[in-house]
Amino acid sequence: MRVEALEKVWVDKARYDNAEKLYYEKLSDVAKPNSCSLVTEIAKAREHLQNTLEKIDGIKVEPCANTEVLSRLAALEATTKEYQGIFQTILSRVSQLENQLSSNKVNSTAPVSNADANAKVSAKADDDDDDVDLFGSDSDEEDEEHARIREERLTKYAEKKATKTAIIAKSSILLDVKPWDDEIDLKVMEAEIRKITLDGLLWGASKFVPVAFGIQKVVISCVVEDEKVSIDWLTEEIEKIEELVQSVDIAAFNKI
Numbered sequence: 295m296r297v298e299a300l301e302k303v304w305v306d307k308a309r310y311d312n313a314e315k316l317y318y319e320k321l322s323d324v325a326k327p328n329s330c331s332l333v334t335e336i337a338k339a340r341e342h343l344q345n346t347l348e349k350i351d352g353i354k355v356e357p358c359a360n361t362e363v364l365s366r367l368a369a370l371e372a373t374t375k376e377y378q379g380i381f382q383t384i385l386s387r388v389s390q391l392e393n394q395l396s397s398n399k400v401n402s403t404a405p406v407s408n409a410d411a412n413a414k415v416s417a418k419a420d421d422d423d424d425d426v427d428l429f430g431s432d433s434d435e436e437d438e439e440h441a442r443i444r445e446e447r448l449t450k451y452a453e454k455k456a457t458k459t460a461i462i463a464k465s466s467i468l469l470d471v472k473p474w475d476d477e478i479d480l481k482v483m484e485a486e487i488r489k490i491t492l493d494g495l496l497w498g499a500s501k502f503v504p505v506a507f508g509i510q511k512v513v514i515s516c517v518v519e520d521e522k523v524s525i526d527w528l529t530e531e532i533e534k535i536e537e538l539v540q541s542v543d544i545a546a547f548n549k550i
Contacts, residue, residue, distance in 0.1 A: 462519055462521075463519070463520040463521065463549070463550075464517055464518065464519050464520065464549075464550040465517070465518055465520055465525075465547060465548065465549055465550060466515065466516075466517050466546075466547075466548045466549075466550055467515065467516050467517075467518065467525065467528075467544060467546070467547055467548075468513065468514075468515050468544070468545040468546035468547075469513070469514050469515070469516070469529075469532070469542060469543070469544060469545065470503075470511055470512075470513055470542070470543040470544075470545045471483065471487060471511060471512040471513075471514065471532060471539055471541075471542050472505065472509075472511045472539070472540045472541050472542075472543075473509065473510075473511070473512075473538060473539065473540055474538070474539075474540045475509065476507070476508045476509045476510070478538055480502050480510055480512055482538065483512055483535070483538040483539065484500055484512050484514065486535050486538060487512070487514060487532055487535070490528070490531045490532065492522070492523055493522055494518055494519030494521070494522030494523045495516060495517075495518050495519075495522075495523050495528070496516060496517045496518075497514065497515075497516050498514070498515035498516055498517065499514075499515055500512055500513060500514035500515070501513050513545065516528075517550065525544070525547075529542045529544070
């Protein structure tokens with residue numbers, strides 16, 4: 295039975311090959327995209343574009359006459375012509391001034407006649423005669439009088455300057471004084487700070503301000519005379535209280 299079946303397959307091989315070929319052709323047609331519909335769509339798009347371009351070419355563009363723009367252009371041209379006329383007037387005026395300056399230079403460099411020179415000499419001589427005071431007082435007496443007046447004025451100025459009150463430059467300072475921990479007695483620390491005394495130093499009000507973790511600081515104000523008290527010296531003196539004071543900062547500084 296097997297030999298007969300194989301012989302039958304061998305005899306019908308051409309038909310089987312044709313069936314196999316048709317099968318694979320069918321598979322290839324299924325795998326290919328529908329190119330016919332795509333070509334049709336492209337052709338329609340081209341035709342639509344061509345029609346649109348033809349419509350655009352047939353449109354006639356007419357110039358838009360904007361009366362407002364035209365009126366502004368006309369006004370601008372008139373203004374330009376007016377400025378051109380003004381500019382030409384200025385140029386002509388400058389030319390006239392240059393000619394006048396040139397003529398004045400020529401006249402100034404012209405030789406002086408003898409008559410003019412004699413007139414100038416005589417005028418100068420008359421001026422010199424006017425300067426001579428024939429009936430004037432003695433010059434020595436006038437010098438003494440001027441010296442006396444000058445000395446009196448200098449004496450009065452010196453007295454006035456000596457009695458004038460000098461302006462003392464002062465500064466108002468606000469200090470932040472921090473303790474080492476919360477166990478420090480701030481009242482004791484404030485009392486130690488106020489023990490620092492110097493001519494020109496005046497302590498003011500104070501208060502306790504919380505810092506963090508239950509620790510407070512002393513904020514104290516003072517007024518100092520700039521020529522007598524140094525700020526660096528004051529902060530160093532406060533920092534010398536080492537067992538109570540951790541640090542000193544200047545919170546505010548104002549000139550009075």
